[in-house]
Amino acid sequence: MPVWLFFPLAFLVCVAGLGVVLNRHPVRSAMCLVATLFLLAVFFIFLDASFVAALQVIVYAGAIMVVFLFVIMLLNLSDDEPQRRRLGWQTATVLSASLFALGLLYVLRKGGALVPGPGMAAPLAPGYGSIDSVGVSLFTTYVLPFEITGLLMLAAVIGAVVLARKKIA
Numbered sequence: 001m002p003v004w005l006f007f008p009l010a011f012l013v014c015v016a017g018l019g020v021v022l023n024r025h026p027v028r029s030a031m032c033l034v035a036t037l038f039l040l041a042v043f044f045i046f047l048d049a050s051f052v053a054a055l056q057v058i059v060y061a062g063a064i065m066v067v068f069l070f071v072i073m074l075l076n077l078s079d080d081e082p083q084r085r086r087l088g089w090q091t092a093t094v095l096s097a098s099l100f101a102l103g104l105l106y107v108l109r110k111g112g113a114l115v116p117g118p119g120m121a122a123p124l125a126p127g128y129g130s131i132d133s134v135g136v137s138l139f140t141t142y143v144l145p146f147e148i149t150g151l152l153m154l155a156a157v158i159g160a161v162v163l164a165r166k167k168i169a
Contacts, residue, residue, distance in 0.1 A: 033065065
């Protein structure tokens, strides 16, 4: 990936990520998350992992975000949240952003040691990002985290349905 393209793209990813955290409206925040996921897919394309980029768009930006939006709409979040609760979230957001900025500054200052430069990155394994390598990794090495993630998402959706049902009743 050319450096002249990396930094603007990384800036856009950071802006979209901040949009996820700083937006008050949950649907807008979810849309910023979709933009972030699409921009990350561009990084995968430049890493010659086009299959992973396609999975990123189809699975995360497509299917999982639909579930997120479904849960957000099911919870029927309104904007009448007390000001005191907002202040707590804003404080947590500012603290998180500050920690992220400090970490980013640390990485940029130590750039030579932590971030490999051009020609310093380890060579990719043959078939990196291909359908075979992703499938083998997903169903051998990472099968337990994959199944646990699926169960957690199912539990989150069931929890949202239960919470929404209590609000109506």
